[in-house]
Each structure stands twice: as C-alpha cells, then as structure tokens.
Amino acid sequence: MASAIAFDSYGTLFQTERLRQVAESLYPGRGDELFRTWREKQLEYAWASTLTGAYHDFWTITAAALTYAAAKANVHLTGSARRRLLQTHLTLPVYPDVRKALTPLAGSGLQLAILSEGTLTMLRCTIRQNDLQGYFDPVIGSDEIRTYKPAAQPYQALALRLTAAPADTLFVTAHAWDVAGAGVSGFRTVWLNRHGEPWTLPGAAPDSEIRGLAELPPLVRAR
Amino acid sequence: MASAIAFDSYGTLFQTERLRQVAESLYPGRGDELFRTWREKQLEYAWASTLTGAYHDFWTITAAALTYAAAKANVHLTGSARRRLLQTHLTLPVYPDVRKALTPLAGSGLQLAILSEGTLTMLRCTIRQNDLQGYFDPVIGSDEIRTYKPAAQPYQALALRLTAAPADTLFVTAHAWDVAGAGVSGFRTVWLNRHGEPWTLPGAAPDSEIRGLAELPPLVRAR
Numbered sequence: 278m279a280s281a282i283a284f285d286s287y288g289t290l291f292q293t294e295r296l297r298q299v300a301e302s303l304y305p306g307r308g309d310e311l312f313r314t315w316r317e318k319q320l321e322y323a324w325a326s327t328l329t330g331a332y333h334d335f336w337t338i339t340a341a342a343l344t345y346a347a348a349k350a351n352v353h354l355t356g357s358a359r360r361r362l363l364q365t366h367l368t369l370p371v372y373p374d375v376r377k378a379l380t381p382l383a384g385s386g387l388q389l390a391i392l393s394e395g396t397l398t399m400l401r402c403t404i405r406q407n408d409l410q411g412y413f414d415p416v417i418g419s420d421e422i423r424t425y426k427p428a429a430q431p432y433q434a435l436a437l438r439l440t441a442a443p444a445d446t447l448f449v450t451a452h453a454w455d456v457a458g459a460g461v462s463g464f465r466t467v468w469l470n471r472h473g474e475p476w477t478l479p480g481a482a483p484d485s486e487i488r489g490l491a492e493l494p495p496l497v498r499a500r
Numbered sequence: 501m502a503s504a505i506a507f508d509s510y511g512t513l514f515q516t517e518r519l520r521q522v523a524e525s526l527y528p529g530r531g532d533e534l535f536r537t538w539r540e541k542q543l544e545y546a547w548a549s550t551l552t553g554a555y556h557d558f559w560t561i562t563a564a565a566l567t568y569a570a571a572k573a574n575v576h577l578t579g580s581a582r583r584r585l586l587q588t589h590l591t592l593p594v595y596p597d598v599r600k601a602l603t604p605l606a607g608s609g610l611q612l613a614i615l616s617e618g619t620l621t622m623l624r625c626t627i628r629q630n631d632l633q634g635y636f637d638p639v640i641g642s643d644e645i646r647t648y649k650p651a652a653q654p655y656q657a658l659a660l661r662l663t664a665a666p667a668d669t670l671f672v673t674a675h676a677w678d679v680a681g682a683g684v685s686g687f688r689t690v691w692l693n694r695h696g697e698p699w700t701l702p703g704a705a706p707d708s709e710i711r712g713l714a715e716l717p718p719l720v721r722a723r
Contacts, residue, residue, distance in 0.1 A: 317540060322701055324547045325677035328651045329684050333702040345700040428551045454548035461552050477568040478545055479556040 279465065279497045280441035282382065284413075285426075285450035286393035289469055291369040291403055299365045304352045311350040318342035323394055323425040332423045335396050339366060367402040371409070372471075378490035379412055387497065389413050392435045392448075396420040415439075427458025436462060447485075447496060453478040460484075467496060502688065502720045503664035505605065507636075508649075508673035509616035512692055514592040514626055522588045527575045534573040541565035546617055546648040555646045558619050562589060590625040594632070595694075601713035602635055610720065612636050615658045615671075619643040638662075650681025659685060670719060676701040683707075690719060 287293050293316060300315075301308025322338040333341075343362060347354035383389055389412055393400055397418035404410060415438040417431070424430040436443050448464035450456055453476065456466045460481045468476070468483035469490070476482055485496050510516050516539060523538075524531025545561040556564075566585060570577035606612055612635055616623055620641035627633060638661040640654065647653040659666050671687035673679055676699065679689045683704045691699070691706035692713070699705055708719050 318700075320544070321677060324551065325650055325680055325701065326703075327551065328547065328649075328677075329680045329703075330652070331680065331684065331703045337702050341700045341702050345698065348698045348700075426551075427548055429553070454544060454552075457548055457552045457554065461554065475568065475571045477541075477564045477571075478548065479560050479564050480549075480552075480554045 278499075279387070279445055279447045281388040281390065281439050281446040282493070282497070283390040283392050283435055283439070283446055283448045283459075283464070285452060285455050286391055286395055286400060286403070287369075288451040289449060290371050290375050290391070292372050293369060295369050296362065296365055299362060303358050303361065304350065307350045307352050311346050311352060314349045315342050315346035318345050319394075323419075327425045327428050334420050335394050335418075336399060339363070339399075367399060368406040369403055371407045372490070374490040375407075376409070378493055379409070382493065382497065383412050388440055390435060390439060391416045392426070392431055393417065394419050394425055427454045427461075429458070429462060432459055432462035432464065436464075447493070449490075449493070456483045457481060467493070501722075502610070502668055502670045504611040504613065504662045504669040505716070505720070506613040506615050506658055506662070506669055506671045506682075506687070508675060508678050509614055509618055509623060509626070510592075511674040512672060513594050513598050513614070515595050516592060518592050519585065519588055522585060526581050526584065527573065530573045530575050534569050534575060537572045538565050538569035541568050542617075546642075550648045550651050557643050558617055558641075559622060562586070562622075590622060591629040592626050594630045595713070597713040598630075599632070601716055602632070605716065605720065606635050608720075611663055613658060613662060614639045615649070615654055616640070617642050617648055650677045650684075652681070652685060655682055655685035655687065659687075670716070672713075672716070679706045680704060690716070 297312035300311040319342045326333045391413045422431045422434050443463035447467050448459035449467040451469045456468050460466045466483040468486045520535035523534040542565045549556045614636045623639050645654045645657050666686035670690050671682035672690045674692045679691050683689045689706045691709045
C-alpha cells in the first residue's frame with residue numbers, strides 16, 4: 278500500500294500538446310516542427326545547464342528554446358505570437374484523466390506531490406488555471422533545487438518533503454529518464470506510457486507501466 | 501596563437517546526415533523522422549546516463565535509440581536494416597571541408613585531438629574509414645571517461661592529455677552545449693555553425709563562430 282504519490286508535471290499532468298495546437302494555429306503547417314523543437318531544446322538546455330554547473334531557471338530556458346525553435350521552424354516570431362505561446366505554456370490544461378484520478382486519491386488521505394522541471398511560479402500558474410489548488414503538497418519547482426532531474430538532488434529533496442519513505446511512494450512520470458532518476462533514489466516508479474511506446478532506455482525498467490491515470494488506484498493498493 | 505585544436509566528432513567532423521540518407525533509402529518518406537528521433541534519443545540517453553550516474557556505453561545507447569526511433573517513425577526495423585544503419589554509423593564520411601582544413605594544420609605542428617561521446621572503437625572505425633589515421637592524438641572516447649559531455653570530466657581528461665593549456669587550445673564543435681562545457685573548463689571555444697542558426701543557449705556564448713572549417717586557420721593565428 279503506497280502512502281504517497283509524486284507526479285512529474287509537463288507531459289504527465291499538464292497537456293503540453295496544447296502548445297502544438299496553438300503553434301499550428303499561428304503558423305499553419307509549421308506548428309508541429311516548432312512545438313517539437315521547442316520541447317526538445319527545453320530539455321537539452323535544462324540538462325546542459327545541470328551538466329555544466331551553470332544554472333539557468335526553466336522560464337529563461339523555455340523562452341530561449343522558443344527563440345531557437347522559431348528559427349529552426351523558419352517562422353517569424355512576432356512579439357504577440359511569442360507572448361501567446363509563453364502564456365499558453367503557463368496555462369496548459371491538464372489531461373482529461375487527471376481530475377478524475379486525483380479526487381478519490383486525495384480523498385483517501387494519500388499525500389500527493391509534484392516534482393517538476395518548471396519553476397514554482399510556472400507550476401502555480403498552471404495549477405491555479407486548472408483549479409487544482411490544494412491537491413498537491415509539496416509542489417517542488419526546479420528553482421528551489423537549481424538542478425534538473427534526472428540528477429539525484431531533486432528526488433532527494435522530494436524524499437525529505439514527504440511523510441512516506443521513497444519505497445512507499447509511487448513516482449508517476451511520462452518520461453523514461455525520469456523513471457530512471459526516481460528509481461535510483463528508491464521510489465516505486467510508474468511509467469505513464471500514454472502512447473504505447475517501447476521501453477528502450479538502457480538500464481532499469483519502471484516498476485509498473487500504465488496507459489492512463491485511471492490505472493493508478495490498483496497500484497496504490499498493491500504492495 | 502593556438503598550440504592545439506580539439507574537435508568534437510559527430511556533427512562536427514563526421515557527417516551524421518549520411519544516416520538520414522540511408523534511413524530514407526530504407527524507408528521512403530520516414531527516413532527524416534527516424535534519423536531525427538535517433539539522434540535526439542542518442543543525446544537524451546547519454547545525458548540521462550550521466551545525470552543518473554548509471555553509465556551505459558555509447559554503442560549500447562546508439563542501438564537502443566535506434567530501436568526507439570524505428571518505433572516512433574512507425575517502421576519495421578528488420579535485422580538487415582538495423583545492421584545497415586548501425587554499420588553506416590560506424591563508417592560515416594567526414595564533411596567535405598575536413599581533410600582540406602586538417603592537412604595544413606597538422607603539417608604546421610599543431611596538436612589535433614578528438615573528444616567525443618562515441619566509444620573509442622566507434623571513433624577508430626570512422627577515422628580508419630576516412631583514412632585519417634595519424635591526424636589525431638589523443639582520440640578520447642566516452643568509454644574511457646564513463647561520463648558524457650558537457651559534464652566537466654571529459655574536458656578535464658582532454659586537458660591532461662594535451663601539451664598545450666586549455667587557454668591555448670581551440671575547442672571546435674557544432675553543438676552549443678559542447679561550447680558551454682568546453683568554456684567552463686577554460687578552452688577557447690569555436691562554434692562550428694554550419695547552418696547559420698541563432699545562438700540561444702542561455703549563458704556563455706562561444707569565443708568564436710565559424711561557418712566552415714576553412715575559417716579555422718585565422719583563428720589559430722589569432723591570440
């Protein structure tokens with residue numbers, strides 16, 4: 278029986294694909310390229326930041342990655358398009374299965390947490406936008422840790438803020454690298470594999486794999 | 501006046517775009533997606549390996565990333581297609597400007613080195629394929645360091661193997677994150693920006709920027 282559940286945010290709870298739709302509406306036929314490069318460079322810049330020891334916050338990284346993505350997609354990023362895309366990033370909807378899964382879990386006394394690469398301000402904006410205040414405690418942003426997942430520090434910081442031990446905590450994420458990082462720190466890892474992709478990351482596989490958050494309750498009850 | 505030049509390999513000396521052509525010949529219309537995802541996941545798996553502290557060698561990572569990329573590109577990767585793509589990776593041609601730039605530099609007594617994410621075996625195969633044995637010493641593969649750039653260890657290992665100090669060594673790379681890592685360790689960084697992309701990585705910019713290796717000699721002579 279798990280006593281706590283920690284979630285990744287972008288791509289796990291927050292529907293990043295909304296950025297693709299907005300990009301496509303702004304730049305028909307180029308939105309997919311812009312979206313894909315934007316997300317790819319976000320991760321690359323965050324990891325380069327941690328690997329080189331030169332910390333840059335995720336909002337700075339997100340804005341810089343957008344500049345790169347627009348150039349790569351060969352679109353002219355006007356000031357208003359830039360504002361619209363960044364505003365969309367702050368106000369992403371959650372996936373349709375999020376609220377339905379969270380309500381009974383929170384009601385049963387489980388501690389729910391978020392450990393994200395976003396800054397605390399970014400996370401609070403998106404949580405408020407989706408009217409999910411009060412569900413998650415702690416909400417840990419990368420600006421508190423100044424080191425990006427999957428380095429050990431964020432997971433260790435999470436462990437210190439939970440009442441349950443990592444071995445009694447489910448760590449739910451859509452990202453293979455996040456499964457690997459949480460696993461190293463002793464969490465029970467759940468890979469949210471919404472698109473049925475193969476597991477190919479070398480090394481430890483997830484403890485569990487689900488296709489949607491509706492499959493979480495049985496995992497909570499399992500030992 | 502620089503006394504040594506260190507090069508990144510893939511995308512800097514070795515023409516990774518050859519993989520795109522072979523992928524496209526195998527899977528018309530899907531080759532670009534396969535190539536792009538393959539390269540993206542190579543980097544992601546290497547960095548996740550270093551960030552989580554679970555080392556996996558670059559050949560293992562390259563093969564795993566190919567499996568993922570084939571699934572993502574929705575193509576059936578037969579055994580023979582897999583062998584052909586991996587064999588192509590081992591025998592990539594160098595860019596057309598490589599030999600012409602290297603010959604006078606090597607002839608003028610400069611120490612030339614390679615610091616790569618590839619394994620030493622991968623690097624030796626590609627160097628031999630291009631008949632460039634004898635140009636580079638040292639050739640440092642990631643399997644010697646067991647940590648991937650842009651973490652500090654590979655650059656520090658390079659510094660120990662050069663007769664010149666990092667401040668007297670040009671570090672030439674096509675990758676922004678590699679510029680950042682080499683810069684942290686004190687090398688004079690040269691960004692080989694073949695496609696005229698904007699510099700958007702937050703933090704330190706390169707000391708110099710070139711569009712092709714023909715622009716290297718003046719940088720060598722500059723203080």
